[in-house]
Amino acid sequence: MLDFRLQVFYTVAKRLNFTKASAELYISQPAVTKHIKELEASYKTSLFERSGNKKISLTPAGEVLLQYTDKLLDIYRELEYDMNTLIDQxxxxxxxxxxxxxxxxxxxxxxxxxxxxxxxxxxxxxxxxxxxxxxxxxxxxxxxxxxxxxxxxxxxxxxxxxKDELVLVSAANNASIKKETIKPEELKNYPLLMREPGSGTLDVIAHALKPHHIKLADLQIEMQLGGTESIKSYLLHSNCLAFLSIHSILKELKNGECRIIDIKGLSIERPxxxxxxxxxxxxxxxxxxxxxxxxxx
CATH class of the missing domain: 3.40.190.10 (Periplasmic binding protein-like II)
Structure with a gap:
């Protein structure tokens, strides 16, 4: 079992808040502080910077310990998993x-x-x-x-x-757009391919555009297609743009068939x-x- 002090450190490091960490771990805030102080005494260094407004941040030593704790947690999860699968058929x-x-x-x-x-x-x-x-x-x-x-x-x-990232993609030979970066409002100027209603991708795009006061109805949607492969095939033979998962275009990027257009101030990440x-x-x-x-x- 992982040293409980490291579990406490990991939770505080991820939340950067002692109160939230104590609630998540079901222990008191003084207990959280005690475990962190014990670790700092053991390693003879501070793990957190504490500012006057009660905000905390990781010190360089804290960053290093977080990296190792991440690895240790992965190892313990794998160990627990493999031991359990030996028992159960x-x-x-x-x-x-x-x-x-x-x-x-x-x-x-x-x-x-x-x-x-x-x-x-x-x-x-x-x-x-x-x-x-x-x-x-x-x-x-x-x-x-x-x-x-x-x-x-x-x-x-x-x-x-x-985590996944949706990126704006163009065919490498698309003559209608030479820019490498556009502003969000410029999306309205280009024909776009979109997924069908009910698609999670479509929901995520609509949600990401909302803070920029852009609705799907404002866009030039040339066609809605029922799958990523259909969109990619259409895209590579047209002057359209499309939002696609980075996972779905790795081969096309490597082969130079398409390119990513950055959108200033807009990043679409989704879990x-x-x-x-x-x-x-x-x-x-x-x-x-x-x-x-x-x-x-």
Missing amino acids: HKGILRLGASTTVAQYVIPPILAQFHNKFRDIKVQLIPGNTEEIEQALLSKEIDVGIIEGVAHNPQIKYEKYL FHFIQPHGQPSSLAELFTCFARNYKL
């Missing part, structure tokens, strides 16, 4: 739903390794857009899902899985979420989510 069918980007570009290598480790588990992968995967979960057609988009359905438990019904998850769903979290992409 897992078999059966896992019904996994995944939204389009995840199903095409993220999950296949993870499933390959999962199959190598658990030969007696058969995985049924059901792709769809975010709305469809959520509905499949509520209809009990799948055991667990991985979706993109904003968490909003109170009947579903959402847990963050991975992929595991989704499950509230309550105790099925043993296979829990096994898979744990495996996927430990998998190094």
